[in-house]
Amino acid sequence: MNKENIKVLFNGYSKFENGNYFANCSCVLIKTTPCIIIDTMTSWDEEKLLNALNEEGVYANDIKFVISTHGHSDHIGCNHLFKSATHIVGYSVSHRDEYFTEPDFRNNEEYVINEHVKVVPTPGHTLQDVTVLVETVDGLIAVTGDLFEKYEDLDDDCVWLNAGSDSETLQRENRRKILDIADYIVPGHGAMFKVPEKFKKN
Numbered sequence: 445m446n447k448e449n450i451k452v453l454f455n456g457y458s459k460f461e462n463g464n465y466f467a468n469c470s471c472v473l474i475k476t477t478p479c480i481i482i483d484t485m486t487s488w489d490e491e492k493l494l495n496a497l498n499e500e501g502v503y504a505n506d507i508k509f510v511i512s513t514h515g516h517s518d519h520i521g522c523n524h525l526f527k528s529a530t531h532i533v534g535y536s537v538s539h540r541d542e543y544f545t546e547p548d549f550r551n552n553e554e555y556v557i558n559e560h561v562k563v564v565p566t567p568g569h570t571l572q573d574v575t576v577l578v579e580t581v582d583g584l585i586a587v588t589g590d591l592f593e594k595y596e597d598l599d600d601d602c603v604w605l606n607a608g609s610d611s612e613t614l615q616r617e618n619r620r621k622i623l624d625i626a627d628y629i630v631p632g633h634g635a636m637f638k639v640p641e642k643f644k645k646n
């Protein structure tokens with residue numbers, strides 16, 4: 445798969461302004477067979493999300509997998525738009541009212557979508573976070589949700605800790621795991637970045 449098949453439709457952000465806190469997540473489209481969307485922002489983003497998809501020539505019913513890296517409101521808001529899709533929300537996999545018992549993310553099983561794309565458990569931010577790994581000719585891209593908050597948190601643990609961590613130990617462990625394998629990371633609340641060499645295992 446080419447890196448161009450992965451479209452970051454919206455860069456996530458998080459910021460304090462006049463004492464109030466604002467955040468929305470990175471939203472990613474993977475133009476592959478099947479077509480996949482990752483993290484659908486808040487419920488108020490319906491129109492802008494559909495417009496962005498249409499600009500890519502994609503319609504809601506073309507999406508066959510909706511993946512929410514975890515269940516927080518800014519990552520699941522528009523899931524309901526994608527009614528032809530299997531929905532993976534953290535460790536929960538469903539379609540309509542049918543829930544699937546496989547894979548067992550709790551036992552470190554993976555959901556393989558195709559030869560280039562799989563979903564793996566990376567708990568920490570919540571205890572049921574998942575990361576989407578995409579193999580491209582330019583390297584491995586990890587769409588991590590809030591396992592990584594933004595590029596700045598590589599140098600400053602406070603950035604991801606302050607964003608909330610249900611298990612600091614697990615999050616640290618899974619951040620390490622992803623840094624070791626990924627060439628690029630799409631964090632939950634910042635732009636995609638290349639993993640600097642100094643953060644890789646040597």
Ligand SMILES: [Zn+2]
Pocket residue numbers: 469516518519590632633
């Ligand atoms: Zn978030």
